[in-house]
Amino acid sequence: MSMRKAAPLAALAATALALSACAESERDDSGGGGGESGGTFTFGAAGAPEVFDPFYATDGETFRVTRQIFEGLVEVKPGSAELGPGLAEKWEPSEDGKEWTFTLREGVTFSDGAKLDADAVCANFERMADQNKAAQSGPAEYWSTAMGGFGEDALYDGCEAEDDMTVVLKVKSSTSKFPAMLSLSSLAIQSPKALEEGNANDVKTQGEGFVYPENSKKPVGSGPYTLEEYDEANKTVTLKRNDDYWGEKAKTEKIVFKIIPDETTRRQELEAGSIDGYDLPNPVDWKGLEDEGNNVEIRDPFNILYMGLNPEANPTLKDVKVRQAINHAIDREGLVKSQLPDGATAASQFMPDTVSGYNKDLEPYEHDVEKAKSLLKEADAEGMTLQFAYPSEVSRPYMPNPQKLHEAITNDLEEAGIKVEVTTKPWNGGYLDNVDAHRYDAFLLGWTGDYDSPDNFIGTFFGNAKLNDFSTVAGGYGTELSKELADADSTVDEDERATKYEEINTKIAEEYVPGAPISHSPPAIVVSDDVEGLTASPLTAEKFSTVTVGGK
Numbered sequence: 001m002s003m004r005k006a007a008p009l010a011a012l013a014a015t016a017l018a019l020s021a022c023a024e025s026e027r028d029d030s031g032g033g034g035g036e037s038g039g040t041f042t043f044g045a046a047g048a049p050e051v052f053d054p055f056y057a058t059d060g061e062t063f064r065v066t067r068q069i070f071e072g073l074v075e076v077k078p079g080s081a082e083l084g085p086g087l088a089e090k091w092e093p094s095e096d097g098k099e100w101t102f103t104l105r106e107g108v109t110f111s112d113g114a115k116l117d118a119d120a121v122c123a124n125f126e127r128m129a130d131q132n133k134a135a136q137s138g139p140a141e142y143w144s145t146a147m148g149g150f151g152e153d154a155l156y157d158g159c160e161a162e163d164d165m166t167v168v169l170k171v172k173s174s175t176s177k178f179p180a181m182l183s184l185s186s187l188a189i190q191s192p193k194a195l196e197e198g199n200a201n202d203v204k205t206q207g208e209g210f211v212y213p214e215n216s217k218k219p220v221g222s223g224p225y226t227l228e229e230y231d232e233a234n235k236t237v238t239l240k241r242n243d244d245y246w247g248e249k250a251k252t253e254k255i256v257f258k259i260i261p262d263e264t265t266r267r268q269e270l271e272a273g274s275i276d277g278y279d280l281p282n283p284v285d286w287k288g289l290e291d292e293g294n295n296v297e298i299r300d301p302f303n304i305l306y307m308g309l310n311p312e313a314n315p316t317l318k319d320v321k322v323r324q325a326i327n328h329a330i331d332r333e334g335l336v337k338s339q340l341p342d343g344a345t346a347a348s349q350f351m352p353d354t355v356s357g358y359n360k361d362l363e364p365y366e367h368d369v370e371k372a373k374s375l376l377k378e379a380d381a382e383g384m385t386l387q388f389a390y391p392s393e394v395s396r397p398y399m400p401n402p403q404k405l406h407e408a409i410t411n412d413l414e415e416a417g418i419k420v421e422v423t424t425k426p427w428n429g430g431y432l433d434n435v436d437a438h439r440y441d442a443f444l445l446g447w448t449g450d451y452d453s454p455d456n457f458i459g460t461f462f463g464n465a466k467l468n469d470f471s472t473v474a475g476g477y478g479t480e481l482s483k484e485l486a487d488a489d490s491t492v493d494e495d496e497r498a499t500k501y502e503e504i505n506t507k508i509a510e511e512y513v514p515g516a517p518i519s520h521s522p523p524a525i526v527v528s529d530d531v532e533g534l535t536a537s538p539l540t541a542e543k544f545s546t547v548t549v550g551g552k
Helices: 060-066 118-129 141-147 192-197 263-272 283-291 320-329 332-339 369-378 402-415 427-436 454-462 478-489 494-512
Strands: 040-045 074-076 083-085 088-093 099-104 156-163 166-171 204-206 209-211 225-231 236-241 254-259 277-279 295-298 303-309 385-392 419-426 442-448 515-520 524-527
Touching: 040 060, 040 263, 083 088, 099 118, 118 141, 118 156, 118 166, 118 192, 263 277, 263 283, 283 295, 283 524, 303 320, 320 369, 320 402, 320 515, 332 402, 332 515, 385 402, 385 427, 402 419, 402 442, 419 427, 442 454, 454 478, 454 494, 478 494
Parallel strands: 040 254, 040 277, 385 419, 385 442
Antiparallel strands: 074 083, 088 099, 099 166, 156 166, 204 209, 225 236, 236 254, 277 524, 295 524, 303 442, 303 515
16 A cells, blocks of 8 residues: 555455465475575665654555565465465454454564564554554554554454464454455564564654654564665665574565665666666556566556545535536546556446456446536536646556646546646645645545455545545535445455445445546566566565575
8 A cells, every 4th residue: 555556366365254264374484594695686766765663654665665574464475465374374253253363473583582472463453552642643544544543443452362372353343354454564563572662652743744763763573684774865775684584584685775766767777787676667668678678577457546526625526417527528448548558447446356346347437528518517517617636756556647647637628628727746745635635626546455355445435434535525425435335344244245345336436426437557567687586566565585686
């Protein structure tokens, strides 16, 4: 996720409450050497990590680093969105889905020597649940979203150490996203010793930002790498191999993340040999990169690009006919062909077709300019003005070139008689804040799934009636939609739950129309021909411990 993340993806078996004991580990837990070698893998990062405590992170560049250091109770299997074992070898739900029993892996230690046991796991979850006001106001966003808040409002209901290697996690109601949410990088398990010594929860506000405690600078996980140095002056983060790692040792001795904000510069540095790879190469560069001998790994599309509509900012949008007209005005197939990479598809709903609850009977809105004009006339909205925003200084997996996409959609809207006021802000320089503050009538945004669950898509977008970017309450349907999503999420039977989500997707598309789902795009990651062992992730969540460079 960034809160703002081939063969078909496997369904997330772990979300089915009918499961008894989940899959056994296929990983090597012998603690043997695993064929580790030397060398350094240098990766061009688009930005600096926010903080090294993943619990307080919200951005992909931070998670790209911490994912190499920390591990969760459950992990996503490489190359898929399917859930598999992590620090827990297996798990089992109670009949009502409110208690989950995890059997921990034996022989795991954190890089500071602390032992993984049930008490360590519970110390982590109690730490996550016990956040001060400063942390609750922003840094602990992933927990707040996944667990629905803190205290009495939270889904989390406690952690119990049944014995040394058995943990029981309790939730207040059955949910489709459990235990899948435990694969989030933010919810990775940290050394309880480091958490205590680093005063992990002592977050403070400072101006418009936050000050983090010592723990956030000295990450201690159980993963295949540890932090060696963050050189802010030279804009590099260096990780070194954890030679005491419990499983198969990392193939490469070091990983260096070289921070290069500009995508064109990242390509130039790859061509010059000063980095070994980077993420999200521009689709127009894919062929050229391959012609130069690089390996462009194209991930499965596990995302959605959408145009959000905000009736709070523009009351004309309160009429569903206006929102439907905008959907008919957009030429999705034209956008897919002209603006997006091969393999992109037009979207009919706010989730990809590999997620349970996707309604296969829905089709994308037909591009029909006359229908759009007719609906606007019926709504007495002919010649309406729409302030339509897009982000600058960013490229996202679902939105490789925001400006060109915005220009194409603007042309479609104007053809239907809508007057467009164009506005833009840098992605991290006001755009996301303005979307959250409901300052735009319409906006381009998207989402890469964190895990395979309908709640991670439409639940994230519309589940909270009071706090969502689409102002669904102002649209007149927000409370109803929120209740429908909560009911579906808490349904224990998997087939019944999927049916409910399919029905909700139909209502979203035909009755509620909070925005315009546009497309699903396959993002790429590129590495030089010297790099071997990289497995591309549809969640853009690669782990680099299997990578070698130059045959080393």
